[in-house]
Amino acid sequence: MSPDSQDRNSPRLLDQVRELIRIRHYSIRTEQAYVQWIKRFILFHDKRHPLEMGADEVTAFLSHLAVKRNVAASTQNQALNAILFLYRDVLRCTLPWLEGVQRAKKPQRLPVVLTRDEVRALLAQMQGTTWLMAALVYGGGLRLLECLRIRVKDIDFQYRQLVIRDAKGQKDRITLLPQNLFEPLGNHLVRVRALHENDLREGYGCVYLPFALAQKYPTAERDWGWQYAFPSTRRSMDPRSGVERRHHAPEDSLQRAVRQAVQRAGIIKPASVHTLRHSFATHLLESGYDIRTVQELLGHADVKTTMIYTHVLNRGGRGVVSPFETIA
Template sequence: TQNQAFSAILFLYREVLHIELDGSINAMRAKRSKRKPVILTREEVFPIIRLMEGEYKLMVQLLYGCGLRLNECLSLRVKEVDFGNGELMILDPKGMKDRRVMLPKHLVDPLREQLGKTGKLHGRDLEEEHGYTTLPFALDRKYPGANREWKWQFIFPSSHLTPDPATGRLVRYHRHGSALQKALRKVVIRSGVNKSVHCHTFRHTFATHLL
């Protein structure tokens, strides 16, 4: 590439010929082109969503309808849904600043249905002496037992229990993003949308459609 050739010439002058070049020489490096994000039209979004199924459909609806990042969607917990005000509380992973986003009315019933499924799974886990999840900001040390409470459970729980590296205890984490991305790729092909569509595409599209 152009930058590799530039670096080789720079090495020759500095290390072999011992000639120090002017600092402005760096301006000759090839500049990285900024890719514009892929934006879908409404006519492209809806066929994709219609073809999605189950939890994955609701996830994509939240990505697009609420403008969520993938990890924000996956890590949603029961306590972060406010049906009364029609909002979701999105927690900053670093604990700095949280934000609230509007929950579209047409997603209320699907989200309630998903919570019902998650509740049944959590109930079975408790019966089998499990029911643990992971807590943010080391809250499990401050509030022992909170990691088994319903309000802290992930809305999109993993289908299997995983050993917690810190304690060795079996916990139920949230679903992995790769599963959604894989399902999305298949649906995009079936939909006939000829764009490079990824999970973050729906967040960019959400922001554009608000304008």
């Protein structure tokens, strides 16, 4: 099929990409990334239509990213995923010529892990809402976005747990809510509720709901339980619906606060928000918890992913001790 054979009244290519992504309920971050990679792919080949191109053009683009742009393997794979989505799902082309395109392999690296004393020192350099978010990330082994997207209804003080909805792989899971965070988190939610009630008085207060929940539960978007536990300090325009609402706090607010705390604490490790999640897993294993339990709390699909923390401990499953320690 050539571009000329397509209906001239059909939506523009990138609009078709956006429409299909939304039909499949992909996140707006995925939508933005895929659209940008498809744009770059087309511009790289002088604005030729994708139907006029094939394996040679795809390979040339991916090679350019790796050789000239020196991108990471994960970045190159994201570009390939966007192109695969374009051809297979949007243009509905059979792609025997893409099966042979080799994906870059992500290097296996050990995660950075902080000691308990380093975590304590880092948190001592933080305060307010960012301290609370960082404490939850470490206390429950959360990913950054999982923390930011927590809804009030998914905080269970009675059972001391957080329900993480629609996490990586579109899976839900339950993780820990530390008891010593009950009071600061409760006080925080009192302030957030006051902010929400003020939004309602001003004619706003409708939070984003995923998929078709807004139609299924017409009043849920205004309900307290559906609000983000960590809302943004200001309202903004939803890029998809055009509705002004209060989204969750921006990612860079917590990232910046942790980065500054690491510097003030004098920690020389290249620690980030995600380092707190790595530290959560490692410290649980140090305490003797079963690796399957840790896997479940982290939300890993495969226990092999969780096993990397045993390598950080340098003892595997056998508690290996250096022979030097036996002769000293």
